[in-house]
Amino acid sequence: MTDLQLDADGGLRNLLAIDGLNRDCLVQLLDQAEALRAQAERGNRKLPLLRGKTVANLFFEDSTRTRVTFQLAAERLSADVVNLDVARSSTNKGESLLDTLATLEAMHCDLFVVRHPQSGAAHFIAQHAPHGVAVLNAGDGRNAHPTQALLDMFSIRQRCGADFSRLSIAIVGDITHSRVARSDIHALGLLGVGELRAVGPRTLVPPQLASQGVVIYEDMDRGMRDVDVVIMLRLQRERMRGALLPSEREYFQRYGLTSERLKLAKPDCAVLHPGPINRGVEIESAVADGPQSLILDQVSNGLAVRMAVMTQILGNRAREQQR
């Protein structure tokens, strides 16, 4: 995957997944996001970095929230934005996905921000994108959600400092179906996290994580003990049907993050959640809105991180073209 994501100088040319990036690249993105956030706090809310560029949001899966943050990020960088909510029904086949790309080629876009329900879709689109068009993965199936991982890392770094080796972090919930978890695990691995735990029922945690150095806990109370950060995952309602979980009530009882459970962690343990949260299913309101929650910081950090990624990708592309 390396060659699709990085150019000859190690610069980012597409962002498809954290898997395949290196530590330097990741830290560089976080540093740039920090600089952009500082600029915004000084009142420079609109920057001219992408003036004349066109960013197309290609959403094959509904997500107004995510799309809006990408749109805002592009607009803050002075890019023109095209939003395409591509109905799933018209793209059940790969050929029409390619047809969609061909249509967009005629609009002279510079960057595709892609969300798609199939794992590997961003990778596929990057392979077949018109020459010169960059791809930024905004979530593909269960595979990856790299900007979410970057904003999680940014938020943790902001709260706990840059030395991840001192940290013990737990990811809790439906890891099997979570692109956020996959990207977080890769990012935390690159940043050298001290200890990484996956907490959830056996039906929702792939045992193969152990080979990536993740310690699996089926008991949440044990999994929470003395962690510095807990990343809660959203539980999709459809998981309640079928053979994975009996009910929301039982799930909350076993894996819901309550104030009581949070006391098992380090006293200043930070709480993250990619949103939107299901109150009373994976997290108690008192925790979500409490002082240890970083959930709203995550949202505002997401803007800075997405601006950083767009700036780097399109900057590297421009340098590539000048040669």
Added chain:
Amino acid sequence: MSRWLIRGALLHGTGDPIDLLVDGPRIAAIGTQLPVDPSSVSRTIEANRAWLLPGLVDPLVRLREPGATHKATIPSEARAALARGSTWLGLAADTSPPIDSTAVVEMIDHRSTAAGGARVLPYAALCRDGGLAELGNLNRAGCPLASDQGQPTADPALLRGALQYASSLDLPVMLQPIDAALCGDGVAHDGEIAARMGLSGIPVSAESVALARILLLAEEAQARVIVGPLSSAVAVDQIAHAQARGVQVTGMVSTLQLSLNELDTYPFRSVLHLQPPLRSENDRSALRAGVVSGVIGLLCSDHQPHDADAKLAPFGESEPGASMLDAHLGLALRLLHEEKLPLTTWIDRVSLTARRWLGLSEPEWSAEAAADLLLLDPHFEWPLRSKDLLSAGHNNPFIGRHLGGRVLAAAVGEHHYFAE
């Protein structure tokens, strides 16, 4: 009528070089330094100690005709198969329409005869409209076995009846051990790589649960069954146990499955989106051991040619299957060398065992016997490039890799292929 001569071949790869004279569909003479007037033959092939073997029998292919001729046709694939060493192909019944009527059998037979390539043996669909297909009529029309490839029988009562009925006809049955419910929406082996890529997994139990049911029902019905294509180490154990109990069963595995594992699918190589999926290295080595020990008696190509669009999609949305006719022999030869198989064992796995199951006679090496042969230079190495593909399906995962073995000549009856 064509007369042609092979000089200096090693029969079954051993002994002193011999000559073989073919006249039309039959062997005219065989011996050392046959006195043949060069002007009486249309072609003389200097074998230089190449191997003279029974034609390979590939017991599981899709040719896409009838029903999907934009992917491939009987002529395109039958000719490709003969040029790659196979003289007989077993055609899965999941064509469109399926092979559940004698009209379809006749049509396939007619197309195969006209194609001039490998001979095609249509398999009878085991079931039709939720009940049994006319297995007796289909058998009489030329189907050597019944099969549920592509549509694994989900209903155990139906499977039990089908096995009993086939057994009463002494008709072998080829079954695909896949439990659709356990497969769910899976597209890759439920292992390391699927977990990493976020692809929904197909557990090993999707194979072993279906296989356990098949083996128990076959034992009860005293049916003769081929199970495969297989993908897991567990399956090899299950079949070995059944064989020890006296169940008339053999395993079948694709040469692709013996050559690659789940790691090769990374990242999102849709050309390797397969059903059953490529599993772990442990599974691959157990399958190889199964071939060596004989628990698995049959090697197939599991050839599934596709048009380009079928694979131009994200991994899970691409159509499963690989085009394997062009690489099957090369991969089988790699197995011969890497596992240091006795050549006689190898010939069993790629030709003779399948012949016994399909009711084909073992080729005889004597005057008047029907020509059914492969002349193979086993030491030749070549890179497989897109332009070398003979199959209409270009979804071959081995493009760019080196393969061993060159077919100098292949013949079945009056159909023959000569390397230029």
